[in-house]
Amino acid sequence: MRKAAFVLSPAVFDDVYGPSMARIRTMTEVMHEPPGPIDPADMADVRVLFSSWGAPVLDQTLLDAAPRLEIVLYAAGSVRAITTPEFWARGIPLVSAYQGNAVPVADFTLAQITLALKGAFQYALRARADRAPATLVERPGLYGSRVGLLSLGAVGRMVADRLRPFNVEVLAHDPYARSYPGVRLVGIEELFATCDVVSVHTPLLPATRGLVGRELLDSMKLGATLINTARGAVIDEHALVDVLTERPDLFAALDVTDPEPPEPGSPLFTLPNVMLTPHIAGALGGERGALGELVVDELARFLAGEPLRHALTERSAALLA
Structure with a gap:
């Protein structure tokens, strides 16, 4: 079973992933979840990275700490603020819930x-x-x-x-x-x-x-x-x-x-x-659970070897709001 970690704002963790945690645990071995910060040493064996608002930048430091990383699941919209050339160069699939x-x-x-x-x-x-x-x-x-x-x-x-x-x-x-x-x-x-x-x-x-x-x-x-x-x-x-x-x-x-x-x-x-209004059009409260469910569905496809429906490329990610 692939090892997984959650790196996102603790304030949104329950809303985004709470409804899906039971299902996530049937598919992965969860190494870390909020509210505490993850120990970089715990990233060494992580293959599945769950994130959302409050995500860290996917830079060289994070990539070096997670050499076995296979997929990033971002239960939010635009990923331009967190992606880097180093990340795209790795060819790691990146799923975004922007459509959700x-x-x-x-x-x-x-x-x-x-x-x-x-x-x-x-x-x-x-x-x-x-x-x-x-x-x-x-x-x-x-x-x-x-x-x-x-x-x-x-x-x-x-x-x-x-x-x-x-x-x-x-x-x-x-x-x-x-x-x-x-x-x-x-x-x-x-x-x-x-x-x-x-x-x-x-x-x-x-x-x-x-x-x-x-x-x-x-x-x-x-x-x-x-x-x-x-x-x-x-x-x-x-x-x-x-x-x-x-x-x-x-x-x-x-x-x-x-x-x-x-x-x-x-x-x-x-x-x-x-x-x-203070940027409230996007998912709030219980609406955020649908974003978590979207990326968990993508994880199921990934584990089954099926095509991903919400994966981004460097070009498509650059066009998101």
Whole structure:
């Protein structure tokens, strides 16, 4: 039986792997689990490395400490912060639960789109500020509206799927996408200028940093809403603050910012047309157990000699948000 170790934040261990521990113990001999830190000496015989949020960097030091390592199972999303050229050079399979984490992000985004098209954010914030019932403002509603998706990665496609039962027109801009059912591909300028809601799902890459700048923001139609559950730096935040200040008809629902959280005193905390949430779109609490189950399923395939379904390559990992 292969020896396994867990290296992740103790704060998320029970949520992520607790529901799967009995199954894990039938497949591996667990050498270490949180909350205590692992002794590097205990890594020598480890073949299966379980991780998630709070993972260590897979650098030369860790690889040298675990010379028998055969697979890394990462029950979270992007792995760019933990991978290194030395790791990729070893050819060790790396599984990520990014597709599992995309599910709650898509669910959260659908809820935000619905609330945005109903004007719920504006109503609630105005009523709180005035300490009185707010005047209802005419909003487009869910049916017959136009929703724009910036990128059609895992989350963008799931959001498009969730919107399909509704009577909305779904547009998307993604230079790498050819087609997707129920979605009309358009240029980024048309996306921002014509949609009632624009939802950002673009990974943060050198080419996408600051992609959404003043010109695109200022082109948004009257009363439109910008949603961002991807990465804060995809949007030029200074330009966003300026445009939201100048155009109180626009609204921004931001689950991510740049920096994150915003600096003390940031206008994002006080602008009346901004709703801030602290990066909660991804898996929380019991939702995290599904990520653990996904990577444990992959371990079962690995042990059975079957193809992995969620393994990343160096190239695919670089494209994740």
